Amino acid sequence: MSDQTDASSRKRVVAVTGATGYVGSLVAEGFRSAGFRVRQLVRGGNQREGDVEYSLEQEVPPGALDGVDILVHCAYDFSLTRREKIWAVNVLGTQRLFTMALAAGVRRTIFISSMSAYRGTRQLYGLAKLAGEAMALSQGMRVIRLGLVYGANPGGMAGALKRVGSLPLIPLPGAGSHQFTLHQDDLSRALPVLAQAGEWPDRAIGLAYPVPVEFRLLLKRAIASDGGRCPPLIPIPWQVAYWGMRMAELSPVRLPLRADSLLGLVHPAPAVPLSGFVRELGVELRPFSL
Amino acid sequence: MPSALIVGTGAAAAGAALALSEHPDQQITVIDVGGCLDDAHREVVTSMAAAPLGMWSRKDREAISVQPVPTRRGSIPEKRVYGSDFPFRDFGQLEGVHSAGRLNDRVVSGAYGGYSNVWGAQVMPFNAATLAEWPIHWRDLEPHYRAVLREIPLAAQPDDLASLFPLVVKPQALPPLADRSRLVLERYELHRARLRALGVTIGRARLAMSADDCVQCGLCMTGCPYSLIYSASQTFDRLRHSGRIAYHSNLLAYRVGQRGDQAVVNARDLNDGQHHEFTADRAFLACGALGTTRLVLGSLQHYFRPVPLSESVQLFVPTLSTRATRDPRGARTFTLNQFNLLVDTQGDGVDTSLIHFYPYNPAFLESLPAPMRRKHLSAVTTTLLGRISIGLGYLPSWHSPRLLVTAKPRPTGELPELTIDQEGSHRSAAMVRRVLQTLMCAAPLLDLWPVVPLVRVSPGAKSYHFGGSFPHSASPPIDGELQTDRTGRLPQWDNIHLVDASVFPTVPATTHGLSIMANAHRIVSEAIGAGHV
Numbered sequence: 117m118s119d120q121t122d123a124s125s126r127k128r129v130v131a132v133t134g135a136t137g138y139v140g141s142l143v144a145e146g147f148r149s150a151g152f153r154v155r156q157l158v159r160g161g162n163q164r165e166g167d168v169e170y171s172l173e174q175e176v177p178p179g180a181l182d183g184v185d186i187l188v189h190c191a192y193d194f195s196l197t198r199r200e201k202i203w204a205v206n207v208l209g210t211q212r213l214f215t216m217a218l219a220a221g222v223r224r225t226i227f228i229s230s231m232s233a234y235r236g237t238r239q240l241y242g243l244a245k246l247a248g249e250a251m252a253l254s255q256g257m258r259v260i261r262l263g264l265v266y267g268a269n270p271g272g273m274a275g276a277l278k279r280v281g282s283l284p285l286i287p288l289p290g291a292g293s294h295q296f297t298l299h300q301d302d303l304s305r306a307l308p309v310l311a312q313a314g315e316w317p318d319r320a321i322g323l324a325y326p327v328p329v330e331f332r333l334l335l336k337r338a339i340a341s342d343g344g345r346c347p348p349l350i351p352i353p354w355q356v357a358y359w360g361m362r363m364a365e366l367s368p369v370r371l372p373l374r375a376d377s378l379l380g381l382v383h384p385a386p387a388v389p390l391s392g393f394v395r396e397l398g399v400e401l402r403p404f405s406l
Numbered sequence: 407m408p409s410a411l412i413v414g415t416g417a418a419a420a421g422a423a424l425a426l427s428e429h430p431d432q433q434i435t436v437i438d439v440g441g442c443l444d445d446a447h448r449e450v451v452t453s454m455a456a457a458p459l460g461m462w463s464r465k466d467r468e469a470i471s472v473q474p475v476p477t478r479r480g481s482i483p484e485k486r487v488y489g490s491d492f493p494f495r496d497f498g499q500l501e502g503v504h505s506a507g508r509l510n511d512r513v514v515s516g517a518y519g520g521y522s523n524v525w526g527a528q529v530m531p532f533n534a535a536t537l538a539e540w541p542i543h544w545r546d547l548e549p550h551y552r553a554v555l556r557e558i559p560l561a562a563q564p565d566d567l568a569s570l571f572p573l574v575v576k577p578q579a580l581p582p583l584a585d586r587s588r589l590v591l592e593r594y595e596l597h598r599a600r601l602r603a604l605g606v607t608i609g610r611a612r613l614a615m616s617a618d619d620c621v622q623c624g625l626c627m628t629g630c631p632y633s634l635i636y637s638a639s640q641t642f643d644r645l646r647h648s649g650r651i652a653y654h655s656n657l658l659a660y661r662v663g664q665r666g667d668q669a670v671v672n673a674r675d676l677n678d679g680q681h682h683e684f685t686a687d688r689a690f691l692a693c694g695a696l697g698t699t700r701l702v703l704g705s706l707q708h709y710f711r712p713v714p715l716s717e718s719v720q721l722f723v724p725t726l727s728t729r730a731t732r733d734p735r736g737a738r739t740f741t742l743n744q745f746n747l748l749v750d751t752q753g754d755g756v757d758t759s760l761i762h763f764y765p766y767n768p769a770f771l772e773s774l775p776a777p778m779r780r781k782h783l784s785a786v787t788t789t790l791l792g793r794i795s796i797g798l799g800y801l802p803s804w805h806s807p808r809l810l811v812t813a814k815p816r817p818t819g820e821l822p823e824l825t826i827d828q829e830g831s832h833r834s835a836a837m838v839r840r841v842l843q844t845l846m847c848a849a850p851l852l853d854l855w856p857v858v859p860l861v862r863v864s865p866g867a868k869s870y871h872f873g874g875s876f877p878h879s880a881s882p883p884i885d886g887e888l889q890t891d892r893t894g895r896l897p898q899w900d901n902i903h904l905v906d907a908s909v910f911p912t913v914p915a916t917t918h919g920l921s922i923m924a925n926a927h928r929i930v931s932e933a934i935g936a937g938h939v
Contacts, residue, residue: 204599211569235754243753247602250755251569253534256545318534318543 130311131155131184131222133170133213134191136162138271139228139262139303143188146304147311155184157191172209181220186311189213189248190228192241197365197374202244210248214255226311227252229261231296231324231388232380239379249320258316260307261389263324266338266406267300273380274338279372281339286347288335289354290382294328297404306399313397322388329404331381337406354382408934409433411671411686412651413659413701415440416520417919418906419692420638421550421926424557426690427650429934436642437673437684439516440655441497447488454631459621462631471628473769478508481865482722482798483769485524488629493517493524498658498676499697502816502823509809509826510867514697518655519639521694521870522919526798527614527626527635528743528762529560529920530571535755536802536914541880541892542925548574550924550931558636558923561617566598567609567746570755571916580610580744581620584765585731586795587744590852597851605750606848611743611762614919622738627767635742638923657682660821662689662705662902669901674819681819688901688933690894692926695873695907696811696824702876702908703813704822706898712810712827713875713888716803718913719834720869721841722862723761723797727853730792734766741767747797751840759841760916761799763854766791795854800871801863803913805837809866811875828866838863871918873907893933905929 130147134140135156144154157170157180168180172191181187189210196202210227217225233245249259266274280286306323332349339346361375394401410426412419415438426432443451450466474483475491484494497516505511515521531551534544555575562568562577583591594601594608601608614636615626625631633640645651657673664670669689673682691698695715703713743762751757770791771779779787807830813822842856849855876890883889885897894903905926907918 199603200600203603207602208599211566214569235752235756237753246753246755250533250535250750250753253538253544254570254572254755256534256548317538318545319538 127153128185129153129155129183130186130188131157131181132188132190133157135167137190138275139265140190142265142300142304143190143228143307146307147188149304150308152186152308172205172213176213176216181216181222184220184222185224187217187222187225188228188307188311189225194374197376199240202240203247206244207247211251214251214257218255224311225252225255225257226307227257227259229259229320231261231263231322231385233261233320234385237380238383240376242380253318253320258310259320260310261320261322261324262303263296263298263322263388264334265298265300265303266404268341270300270338273377276373276377277335277338278341280335281344281346284347286335286339286349287352287357288332288349289352289357289378291332291349291351293331293382294384295331295334295381296322296324296326296385296388297329297334298324299402302401306394306401309397309399310394317390317393319389321390321393323394323399323401324388324391325401325403326388326391327403328384334404337404341406354378407431407433409435409686409688410934411669411684411689412436412692413662413671413689414438414520414692414694414697414906415518415638415642416515416692416694416906417522417638417922418694418926419520419690420522420557420641421554421923422690422692422905422930423641423645423651424554424923425927425930426934427645432934434645434651435654435684435686436651437654437657437659437671438518439497439499439658439676440518441492441495441516442518443488443490443492447490451488451629451631455633459623467625470631471625471768473628473772478510478865481508481510481868482720484512486628487524493521502821503700504823504825505867506825506827508865509828510865511826513826513867514694514700519637519642522636522638525919526743526762526917528612528746528917529555529558529614530567530612530746530760530917531574531924532914532916532921533570533755536912536916539756540911541878542928547921547924547928550927551920553927554920554923557641558614559616560612561615562612563610565609566602566607567748570607570748573612577612578617580613581617581622581740583610583744584734584737584739586727586734587763587765589727589729589731590763590854591745593852601848601851604847605753605844607748607750608745610745612746613742615740615742620740622740624738624741624767626741627769658821659693659701660704660819662691662701664899664901667901669899688903690903690905690926690930692906695875696826696867698904698906698908699811699875700813700821700824702896702904703811706896707815708888709813709815709822712812714829715809715811715872716874716910716913717806717809717866717872718800718803718869718915718918719806719866720864720871721759721761721797721799721801721838722860722864723799723845724857724860725795725797725854726857727793727795727855729853730789732792733788734791735771737766739765741765743798749841749844751837751844757802757805757837758915759799759801759837761797764796764798766794770794770796797856799841800869800915801834801837801841802915803874806834807831807866809872826867834863871913873910873913875908876904877911878909894929903929903933
């Protein structure tokens with residue numbers, strides 16, 4: 117991967133929402149390494165010195181985006197499971213942020229979306245990301261769909277899959293499905309390059325290795341990545357798992373994976389959009405390996 | 407001095423003329439059929455425009471506020487403007503145009519200003535997600551939307567729709583809304599997240615009107631006496647009065663071609679039958695999608711082979727509310743569309759239907775059964791009128807039946823015969839179902855219940871949102887293909903540009919006029935090497 121960071125970018129300010137989350141922290145780290153000054157917009161309680169308190173549920177604090185050259189919007193509240201609440205917080209919160217970014221004169225805004233956002237998806241997370249994409253594209257902003265981000269100590273979806281390994285038997289819904297993956301180090305290195313690229317298509321681009329990884333393999337590798345042994349995988353119809361999880365979500369039981377996430381796993385995107393464009397920018401992504 | 411010839415005076419022609427007029431070295435000629443409002447009605451409008459609202463006589467008011475007239479069974483009645491049908495009238499341009507079955511046959515306007523004399527004045531750009539499927543993208547069109555919106559007035563308000571369809575320029579405020587519109591918008595605010603999650607986004611109308619001067623006389627739908635609603639004729643009036651263009655009317659262009667490096671347009675005088683030839687460095691064809699299609703097919707002698715056109719069909723959606731407003735007949739308000747409801751069936755901003763909601767206007771009363779207009783039933787009528795709204799929606803062309811037009815030769819000096827047919831009438835059914843399902847889910851939240859048995863899809867060519875007979879192609883079009891490059895040129899011609907909706911690759915469900923003007927402005931700017939404005 118080429119390092120296109122130039123001297124002028126060293127003084128540029130990048131604001132990252134959700135910068136204490138798994139993806140957000142990787143993005144923030146990537147920009148720091150590339151010489152940017154990073155302003156972290158994070159939820160109250162997660163703040164460190166210099167961070168700005170920000171929540172998708174509230175108005176963007178005055179001045180939070182002043183002097184910002186690049187805004188990277190990673191924040192997403194995964195704790196919500198009801199559709200209208202997801203829209204109230206994640207979609208309308210994104211709309212508020214974009215409005216503020218335009219008003220504050222932020223020159224470039226990047227909306228971090230997901231490979232779960234594709235035309236025809238039924239997953240609420242994917243649909244909420246699609247709604248954000250439509251708004252971002254309409255304002256001339258950049259949209260990047262990330263593949264399943266993984267690494268040595270993964271969070272997010274990869275982390276959740278790893279935690280499933282603590283079960284004695286693992287039900288395997290959607291055994292034949294696949295995912296597109298993105299190594300966390302590649303994400304960190306790619307974002308500053310993509311943020312500084314000149315030409316950009318008026319559509320979402322995918323940031324993921326374009327060869328699909330079978331879900332069964334992905335799960336096995338994720339669980340066994342610490343040298344442990346993967347428990348037996350028992351294929352089951354995904355509908356059984358999905359409705360079981362939906363029921364469990366009505367109770368106080370906390371599952372390692374949300375029912376909605378399961379939909380994303382069993383109905384993956386068919387392909388990585390515009391992966392050739394990413395390659396042309398000099399961004400090399402590695403194939404899945406754990 | 408470089409010369410340019412524009413054929414037509416509708417929205418596309420106005421966009422082209424605007425772009426050309428930005429270049430002082432361009433010598434601009436415009437030819438057109440140029441049908442106008444008759445003198446008697448014009449006199450009435452002129453006298454009303456010179457007087458304040460309170461001084462208008464009842465007789466004058468009635469003379470210019472003729473309600474829409476039913477033309478074909480199952481079709482939305484045809485509008486009248488200032489009491490006249492001149493935008494739809496056949497001045498000679500419709501001779502030889504035939505439509506199959508219930509399809510609309512008044513598909514080419516001969517009016518000065520074209521169909522923009524009767525449009526709904528709704529101006530929204532196409533969104534970026536839709537344009538992603540075009541070889542022309544949002545960043546290509548955005549400066550031209552801006553340029554056009556410097557010419558035409560915009561009354562609007564920043565709202566949720568602006569997050570998907572940017573306002574582009576700072577708008578004037580809309581006049582006060584009718585009671586029903588206010589109630590719906592209040593309920594939308596209250597249930598915004600739930601509605602957005604259903605795929606419903608609502609925003610106020612975006613209108614090409616000088617709202618600051620609006621006196622809320624309620625005559626918008628039949629012609630504003632103060633001419634506050636934009637029509638392409640206003641742009642041509644301005645350019646003519648400033649001497650920037652040379653305008654010739656009563657001319658029907660019947661053939662285009664090239665001689666050396668000159669574009670040649672042959673036209674017939676509709677008064678005396680004389681034939682005229684116009685030459686210019688470049689010709690810009692803006693006769694409306696079907697007018698241009700007919701002119702080009704005849705000029706290329708492309709006969710007997712059906713050519714498909716995309717249409718964004720119209721959906722008539724009457725609604726009822728449980729809570730009545732006060733009798734809308736006594737309220738003073740503007741009567742154009744007041745709010746828009748966007749249904750996004752896939753969530754990606756592409757498979758959308760945009761429904762324009764209209765408050766009460768006298769056409770509502772006229773459409774009720776005759777007994778309901780009698781005095782003894784006035785209480786029932788009032789109850790009903792306080793609950794009715796009318797939605798006029800559109801489906802994207804990829805979920806609508808296509809039009810098929812076939813040209814046949816006629817004698818030299820005539821446009822070819824044109825037969826209009828439709829194919830794939832089933833194509834809209836699934837989308838209509840999804841839209842109605844969404845509206846039913848949203849109904850209790852908005853108190854806006856679609857009267858499903860009365861919902862109608864308009865007959866072919868009735869939406870006036872059609873185009874794409876010579877779509878812009880991503881790669882250079884090759885001989886034999888009816889496709890155009892990004893400056894609207896067919897492979898046969900170097901300096902003849904198609905600038906109206908005939909070059910649209912698709913017809914999205916959002917409004918049409920602004921994008922026609924902006925794309926025409928872009929084509930001209932790129933063709934004469936001006937780049938972005």
